[in-house]
Amino acid sequence: MSLINYISIVAIPIVIFIIIGNALREKVAVFDIFLKGARDGLEIVLKIFPTLIGLFVAIGMLRSSGVIDFITRVVSPVTSFFMPNEILPLAILRPISGSASMAVATDIIKMNGVDSFIGVLAAVIMGSTETTLYTIAVYSSSVKAKNTRFVLFASLMADITGVIVSVIIVSKIFG
Amino acid sequence: MLNILWPIFIIISIIYAVISGNIENLNNSIFVETENVVQFSLTLLGMTCLWSGIMEVALNTRIIDCLSKILKPVINFLFKDIEKDDECNKNIIMNIIANILGLGNAATPLGLKAMNALQKHNKEKSTLSDNMIMLIVLNTASLQVIPTTVIAIRNSLGSKNPTMIIFPVWIATVCAAIVGGLVTKILIKFNRRKL
Structure with a gap:
């Protein structure tokens, strides 16, 4: 554990050290170049801010109105064939909200025990999937693209694969 | 997509x-969420500016080669x-590396830089190009060597x-990335034929 902890603490400083160190060795105007890049970053965030406002509010409404709980209740008879019911709220929330799914995952792990089948499964699903809708919205709006074609479908296929493989692997581990 | 979903x-x-x-x-929730966005965007703003700057430095050295x-x-x-496009290539590579290393905060800004570079080659600016879709799908697959956040949660819960x-996360995430990549490849072919 301590090694993994250490790696995650030193990863970012080491990456910065290598990049800046190399620039110094190659004698480029490090700070001027940095400023140019940082200014680009400002523009990127300004471009995606309206998207974030729209998305956060809409998803907050979905959760607070109880629609998510309702969907969970409706689809659970079908999904219970290949997925434990305890996991379902996490699988539904995961693609649309990072913070909400993290809260739900923590809750599931606490309720079922951190080293139990359900607890481990929730952690594996959390680790192997992304907040798909947010990623698509932010990436698309950064280039002002309105027509996103099949990107949602392809990403959700990847997410569903991630969840199903997680269930299979963790089931194998717990025999 | 969001014109319908939203x-x-x-x-x-x-x-x-x-x-x-x-x-x-x-x-x-309406008031709480708008406040959350501002909070979140400020964090994102700082991180994005920092990593865009660091990346610009990296792009100007031989490390990327x-x-x-x-x-x-x-x-x-x-x-x-x-x-053919060096800048595109480099931005995409850094985005993938940041993902693999689990530098989540760095991966998004780098991915957005890559999107901007790809947009220069996009013939229809309001539509995502094939390469953009591939980049987004790879980013939603969450490839990473060490899932630090989840490990931290497990640790804190004893x-x-x-x-x-x-290990299970590796297998699940690699399967997800492979399926995502293949589905995208197939749909790109299928899409072209229809046009």
């Missing part, structure tokens, strides 16, 4: 909240006609072996 989310939420008596909750050589076969398989999830 209004559906809102209308359904409000109707359901009225029916189920959750309207007060919903009303509160070494990494490009290693990742070349994968990049060439997934993306089309990308090697797990006997917090890191035991690493």
